[in-house]
Amino acid sequence: MFTLKSNLKITHFVLIMSFLNFLFFHLAFFLFVFNNLDYKSWTGITIISSLMILMLVLNALVFYLIFSLSRRVGKFLLVLFFIINSIAVYFVNTYSVMLDESMIGNILNTKYEEASSFLSMKLILYIILLGVIPSIYIIKVKIIKAPLKQFLITTSLTLVFILTLAFVNASNWLWIDKNSKTLGGLAMPWSYSVNISLFNLHQYKKNQKEILLPNATIKDNQKSVVILVIGESARSQNFSLYGYPKNTNPLLSKIPNVFHFNATSCATYTTAGIKGILEHTRTDELYEILPNYLYRNNVEVIWRTTNWGEPPVHIKNYQGKDVLMPNCKGEGCNYDEILLSGLKEQIAASKKNKILVVLHTSTSHGPTYSQKYPPLFENFKPVCNSVELGKCSQTELINAYDNTIVYTDYILSKVIEDLKQLTAYHSTMIFVSDHGESLGEKNLYMHGIPLSIAPKEQYEIPFIVWVSDNSKQLKPNKILSQNHVFHSVLNFLNLQSPIYDEKMNIFK
Numbered sequence: 001m002f003t004l005k006s007n008l009k010i011t012h013f014v015l016i017m018s019f020l021n022f023l024f025f026h027l028a029f030f031l032f033v034f035n036n037l038d039y040k041s042w043t044g045i046t047i048i049s050s051l052m053i054l055m056l057v058l059n060a061l062v063f064y065l066i067f068s069l070s071r072r073v074g075k076f077l078l079v080l081f082f083i084i085n086s087i088a089v090y091f092v093n094t095y096s097v098m099l100d101e102s103m104i105g106n107i108l109n110t111k112y113e114e115a116s117s118f119l120s121m122k123l124i125l126y127i128i129l130l131g132v133i134p135s136i137y138i139i140k141v142k143i144i145k146a147p148l149k150q151f152l153i154t155t156s157l158t159l160v161f162i163l164t165l166a167f168v169n170a171s172n173w174l175w176i177d178k179n180s181k182t183l184g185g186l187a188m189p190w191s192y193s194v195n196i197s198l199f200n201l202h203q204y205k206k207n208q209k210e211i212l213l214p215n216a217t218i219k220d221n222q223k224s225v226v227i228l229v230i231g232e233s234a235r236s237q238n239f240s241l242y243g244y245p246k247n248t249n250p251l252l253s254k255i256p257n258v259f260h261f262n263a264t265s266c267a268t269y270t271t272a273g274i275k276g277i278l279e280h281t282r283t284d285e286l287y288e289i290l291p292n293y294l295y296r297n298n299v300e301v302i303w304r305t306t307n308w309g310e311p312p313v314h315i316k317n318y319q320g321k322d323v324l325m326p327n328c329k330g331e332g333c334n335y336d337e338i339l340l341s342g343l344k345e346q347i348a349a350s351k352k353n354k355i356l357v358v359l360h361t362s363t364s365h366g367p368t369y370s371q372k373y374p375p376l377f378e379n380f381k382p383v384c385n386s387v388e389l390g391k392c393s394q395t396e397l398i399n400a401y402d403n404t405i406v407y408t409d410y411i412l413s414k415v416i417e418d419l420k421q422l423t424a425y426h427s428t429m430i431f432v433s434d435h436g437e438s439l440g441e442k443n444l445y446m447h448g449i450p451l452s453i454a455p456k457e458q459y460e461i462p463f464i465v466w467v468s469d470n471s472k473q474l475k476p477n478k479i480l481s482q483n484h485v486f487h488s489v490l491n492f493l494n495l496q497s498p499i500y501d502e503k504m505n506i507f508k
Contacts, residue, residue: 011069017078021082025086025088025189030048031104032182040188047172054162057449064155067143079139080320082131082135083127088191099195112482126252170381171390177446215297219498223313225426225427225428227427229431230307230359230360230433231461232365233364233434239260241462248402250409257468258464259481261477261506263461263462264460264461268448268454268459274311278290278485279486280483291315292315295492299493301358305319324342331374334363337410344421354494364437366445367386369400372404379402380399390440427468428462428472429464429466430489431465432485436457472492474508475508487505
């Protein structure tokens with residue numbers, strides 16, 4: 001057992017500091033874990049013990065690396081961490097705040113007069129007991145550095161241990177991922193360290209100007225409307241249109257002029273997937289995305305969403321759930337059907353001949369698949385109702401997911417019904433998902449695996465198109481990408497643009 005000596009080997013020192021950091025600043029973290037897990041179950045015990053070990057070892061490793069590089073810098077940072085941790089944990093314990101990105105934004109925008117009103121004897125005691133006293137010891141202790149060989153061995157073995165622990169907990173990643181925002185907002189000192197960086201990065205991106213594309217020209221006065229439906233976590237292999245044995249597309253399969261194509265996503269997570277759908281070519285640059293480009297070039301653009309993760313959308317008619325709810329009636333308003341409320345009337349009321357509507361859904365987003373559709377659409381039973389997907393049988397999990405596809409089928413059929421009634425318009429519906437989804441195959445769940453090693457379930461997506469009579473025909477497309485959307489919309493609305501690529505257009 002280590003004691004607080006004046007001379008310590010670096011390994012002993014960082015273990016003590018990691019233990020004190022764990023002991024002083026993580027009551028709220030583990031209260032949350034205990035309150036959101038069955039801590040008497042084997043899964044609960046595994047997650048709790050793994051989080052404790054991981055926190056101790058990972059913090060010790062970070063401290064070890066910093067102090068191995070520079071003891072002076074290490075002491076400065078550790079003193080800073082303990083002082084800020086003591087203030088942060090005071091607010092966490094006293095006001096039940098969570099230091100996520102939005103809270104960091106609030107803190108950074110707080111004026112001195114407001115901040116000073118929080119000063120109290122309790123806060124001062126937190127700072128002295130949990131911050132100042134440990135800092136005095138940190139400053140005074142003499143740390144004995146390890147030889148290079150020992151440093152390399154210690155670092156390598158620790159990394160192997162961390163990776164092994166992560167692998168052993170593969171079935172528990174889903175619970176950790178689901179609660180990652182809260183856990184990350186309560187883990188000291190990384191809650192404020194990481195979220196300050198994220199806040200500044202997102203502020204920079206928010207203020208970053210898009211690279212404008214060359215102006216486009218509308219070539220005719222024909223009334224035309226495109227409804228682009230962006231699916232969430234929909235994988236093509238569970239659509240009966242693609243040969244799935246269960247009838248998950250009972251409505252679309254009976255509608256004339258519905259076509260489906262094999263397609264792949266450019267990423268396995270939402271933000272990159274949506275960017276791929278809306279940009280003219282695959283790039284890391286922030287080029288003007290489709291809705292912004294069309295809006296700037298005199299096209300009516302309507303964006304409706306129950307989701308998030310899109311690049312900045314600069315249009316007039318951006319409508320979230322809060323905007324749509326007051327005028328929506330019926331049970332469907334609690335689900336993605338709210339996106340269709342009054343949509344046909346909004347299109348018909350437009351004074352422009354060219355219209356793009358984007359419906360960004362959340363229907364198949366896990367882990368709560370069984371909560372993403374009305375009870376009427378629970379065609380396949382039994383279903384998984386747990387957020388711990390590993391606890392459900394494969395049958396229950398896939399049934400719940402398949403019901404989201406049945407509901408998606410219904411929503412798309414309703415979109416087509418609305419478009420059919422807009423007889424003055426040439427119209428098309430394009431449905432494409434942001435990425436796919438793993439449902440326990442290879443012990444993987446949901447999505448987010450790097451594309452280079454991701455299983456096909458996470459990137460093989462549906463690309464479904466309906467066209468009105470006498471409007472357009474489709475090419476015999478084989479495999480499409482998300483980037484086909486941009487150029488196909490330009491073609492359907494008959495916009496001429498220098499960046500238009502005929503090879504990326506699905507229409508004849």
